[in-house]
Amino acid sequence: MRTPIFQVDAFTTRRFAGNPAAVMPLDAFLPDVTLQEIAAENNLAETAFLVGGDGDYQLRWFTPATEVPLCGHATLASAAVVMERLEPGRTSVVFHSASGPLTVHRAGAGYVMDFPARPSERITPPAGLAEALGVVPIEVYATDFNYLAVLESAEVLREISPDMAAIARLDRSAVNVTAPGDGRFDFISRYFAPAKGIPEDPVTGSAHCMLAPYWANRLGKTEFRAFQASPRGGEVICRLRGDRVELEGSCVFFLEGEVEL
Secondary structure (H helix, E strand, O other): EEEEEEEEEEEEOOOOOOOEOOOEOOOOOOOHHHHHHHHHHHHHHHHEEEEEEEEEEOOOOOOOOOEOOOOHHHHHHHHHHHHHOOOOOOOEEEEEEEEEEEEEEEEOOOOEEEEEEOEEEOOOOOOOOHHHOOOOOEEEEEEEOOOEEEOOOOHHHHHHHOOOHHHHHHHOOOOEEEEEEEOOEEEEEEEEEEOEOOEEEEOOOOHHHHHHHHHHHHHHOOEEEEOOOOOOOOOEEEEEEEEEEEEEOEEEEEEEEEEEE
């Protein structure tokens, strides 16, 4: 069996930046164990599997270690594959996912995704978090999925070198770290998810579903230009719209071919 594969750099306008995702259109979803083996073989932060039908697509996301309920950059990459390769000229697409229907439409040279917001609650810093990050956060917030550690400055955020084994032992699957922006960005962030097989994710769309509500409350506005300060780096435009977040970014194709299963 041969099936197409695309590798796309998401949330960037230049190759070798942003977050690479594999996108694989299928006639029907393969067994879960096979999808997980493919994602492990691809060894990218995410592999997206698409199944078309009635104009919309079913979409699932796998890291090298597990299936996840929401992934921004692989959704952005999937939209680029649909609108630029599978159905050229199409201007919008709806993906049905574990997080509900996700709509993506063209916007100039990029795409805008409509995702559910993930508001967080301020909590007492959990035991081990500061030690794992190597810095004491000024505030800590949490959802059912992630911790959000707020640091005092972009400089501090850029310089941290977390203990990944300690991060993986925390009782949330990932730690989102943020600070006020420098230069032209409203805020910057980094995202660590070693428990999901991703020590540091290059650019994390879903993390901005948590970041946008936090920074809206802090800055008193609803539109932001954000930068994820991983070694590859990437830019995300965020707009808080009630209980939804619009995430805008661009994509660059890197690889197109087939895999044999």
